[in-house]
Structures are given as structure tokens and as C-alpha cells.
Amino acid sequence: MTDNNPKPPPDTPDSDDFCNQWPFELSEYLQFDDNQWMQDDIPSFSSENVSNQVHQASNGSYFEGSSSRDTGERENRQVVRERFAFKTISEIEVLDDGYRWRKYGKKMVKNNPNPRNYYRCSVDGCAVKKRVERDKDDPRCVITTYEGNHTHPSSS
């Protein structure tokens, strides 16, 4: 971190900054409603019309506080997890965003002929998780879902 290393991850909810740092083309932003993304709500959603127009991705921050049970939890760790989902046009799923990711699982979800890959930050102490999945309607698009925020400088 010899300088203000550009952190593309959702560490900064600033859409302007985020878009500026993101070296990829965001085709559409996904809004997760409880557990589903309302991409159908996007009227201008056209596979062919998706130019290099960058939309602001939706980021949700919620407090994950574990209620102190009778077990005697001396500390209720309130972890602020940030969820970040967006669709990107890329032939490669593993987009090098400056961090190292270690694949820890692959699963084939229904409603999607493509498998879903689970990545995790290789840095110890960083509990950031990443979920990569191909769009079933647009195999050329990749849906990337970030969960958590890095607590360490980019390795790149």
C-alpha cells in the first residue's frame, strides 16, 4: 500500500468511485430482495442493448449481531457484512480484482444449467466471500456476489 491502492471491492459504497475503479463492464446491477434479485424490474434490460453503460450496483449492509444466549456469550460480535451483487460481461468468471481468491466449492443450482462457484479470500483474517455464477439467460454474463469487506490491502 505504498500509495492509495485502488480497491475495486465494495469497500466503498461510492458508486462513482466504484465504477471508476472497476476495470470491467457492468452490464446490469442486481438488487437482492431478501434472497432474490429483481432483475426483471429492469425495463431496459436487453442482452444486446447492454453497452458499456455502467450502472450503480446495489449494496446492502446489515448488522449480523448474535443475540447473547444463555450460553454466556461474553461478546456479541456485531459483524457488519456487506453484500454486493452485480452482473458483468466477461468470458472469464474469475476476475482479478487485486485480491487472491481460493475456490472452496462448486455447486450446481437448479434453475441454472451452469454451476455456481464459491470463492473465499486466501488472506487469513479476511472473511470475505465471493460467489460467481453464470447467467442462465446470458451465458456471456457473469453474476458476481461479494459478501463482506476486505480488512487487508490488496496483494496486487
Place this chain on the structure above:
DNA sequence: CGGCTTTGACCGGCGC
């Protein structure tokens, strides 16, 4: 040699 990838199996939660 170290680190990472891969596949399968396991587990928990939820729904019916």
C-alpha cells in the same frame, strides 16, 4: 515445496 483446484459428501434450514 507450497499453494491452489477439484469432486464428493455432509450438514443445516425450510417447506410441505
Place this chain on the structure above:
DNA sequence: GCGCCGGTCAAAGCCG
């Protein structure tokens, strides 16, 4: 109570 689904971990193998 059972089935389904998603998510995670582990061991082995491979590559650089």
C-alpha cells in the same frame, strides 16, 4: 417426518 436446496469442509492431486 421426509425431501429439497444451498452452503461448507475435507482429502487428494496437480501445477508452478
